[in-house]
Amino acid sequence: MTLDDHDRAGYAIALEQASLGAGEGGVPIGSSILENGVLLGAGRNRRVQNGDPTAHGEIDALRNAGRRASYAGTTLYSTLAPCAMCSGSIILFGIRRVVVGEEKNFPGELELLRSRGVEVVVIDDPKATALMEDFVAEHPGLWNEDIGVDEAPPAPAR
Amino acid sequence: MTLDDHDRAGYAIALEQASLGAGEGGVPIGSSILENGVLLGAGRNRRVQNGDPTAHGEIDALRNAGRRASYAGTTLYSTLAPCAMCSGSIILFGIRRVVVGEEKNFPGELELLRSRGVEVVVIDDPKATALMEDFVAEHPGLWNEDIGVDEAPPAPAR
Numbered sequence: 001m002t003l004d005d006h007d008r009a010g011y012a013i014a015l016e017q018a019s020l021g022a023g024e025g026g027v028p029i030g031s032s033i034l035e036n037g038v039l040l041g042a043g044r045n046r047r048v049q050n051g052d053p054t055a056h057g058e059i060d061a062l063r064n065a066g067r068r069a070s071y072a073g074t075t076l077y078s079t080l081a082p083c084a085m086c087s088g089s090i091i092l093f094g095i096r097r098v099v100v101g102e103e104k105n106f107p108g109e110l111e112l113l114r115s116r117g118v119e120v121v122v123i124d125d126p127k128a129t130a131l132m133e134d135f136v137a138e139h140p141g142l143w144n145e146d147i148g149v150d151e152a153p154p155a156p157a158r
Numbered sequence: 159m160t161l162d163d164h165d166r167a168g169y170a171i172a173l174e175q176a177s178l179g180a181g182e183g184g185v186p187i188g189s190s191i192l193e194n195g196v197l198l199g200a201g202r203n204r205r206v207q208n209g210d211p212t213a214h215g216e217i218d219a220l221r222n223a224g225r226r227a228s229y230a231g232t233t234l235y236s237t238l239a240p241c242a243m244c245s246g247s248i249i250l251f252g253i254r255r256v257v258v259g260e261e262k263n264f265p266g267e268l269e270l271l272r273s274r275g276v277e278v279v280v281i282d283d284p285k286a287t288a289l290m291e292d293f294v295a296e297h298p299g300l301w302n303e304d305i306g307v308d309e310a311p312p313a314p315a316r
Contacts, residue, residue: 051225053225054212054220054221089243150230
């Protein structure tokens with residue numbers, strides 16, 4: 001794993017966003033996008049806060065970064081492995097490097113990212129893992145909703 | 159191609175959204191999500207209108223549909239083949255059927271969708287094709303921005 005000072009700053013911002021989300025009662029996943037150490041945008045999962053299923057941390061960070069002609073020199077940081085939607089946004093916009101806090105609570109689509117030429121660095125940060133572990137244990141239904149896991153209703157009595 | 163009355167209604171809403179977007183000076187791509195013929199949400203690309211790079215038509219429709227525990231019975235309609243981000247959102251949320259207006263102006267990620275078990279129906283609608291063709295011809299830079307195509311600056315004079 002190769003993290004430089006910019007990476008440590010970018011990841012610290014993502015982790016702070018995750019903590020802010022936890023404090024708001026939201027899904028505690030944070031993200032940031034940096035270019036040569038300059039913060040372009042940060043965000044956090046706002047499903048609960050905004051009632052928006054698409055407001056994953058990475059999407060929120062991209063939204064806050066605003067319009068850009070090119071993302072070629074950017075790195076995206078996320079406290080958790082990016083899902084299919086967020087990985088798709090990374091592929092679409094040509095972000096070439098992604099730094100991920102952890103993949104223990106959710107595997108994400110890291111292989112899809114790698115198959116499209118994105119460099120993926122997994123930090124394996126115990127703080128990020130603990131934050132998600134606590135959340136999933138306390139709010140399993142909300143977590144399943146966020147990652148599209150259908151909780152089939154019990155079969156009707158007959 | 160198998161379109162029923164619900165499909166025709168869903169696609170008509172998506173196409174109307176695309177036309178609304180064109181009238182606003184936006185990228186003319188529209189989307190809708192229906193479940194058993196009931197409209198859950200509609201949306202259009204709002205990159206220009208909202209300065210939001212993530213506001214593709216499908217993402218906007220999902221946002222407008224709001225939070226749901228399950229998308230298993232839904233169909234998503236889009237006037238254009240969904241990009242990696244929007245295809246990722248379809249995969250994430252477990253939407254099992256997608257009806258696409260056209261794939262001539264942009265191939266999207268239809269193979270990725272099919273490889274994940276999503277049924278993809280391409281209508282090949284000349285109205286949707288003409289709308290995008292005109293837009294791409296008039297605003298090539300904006301279109302490249304929307305699909306993450308880097309327009310490299312000319313080499314510096316020396």
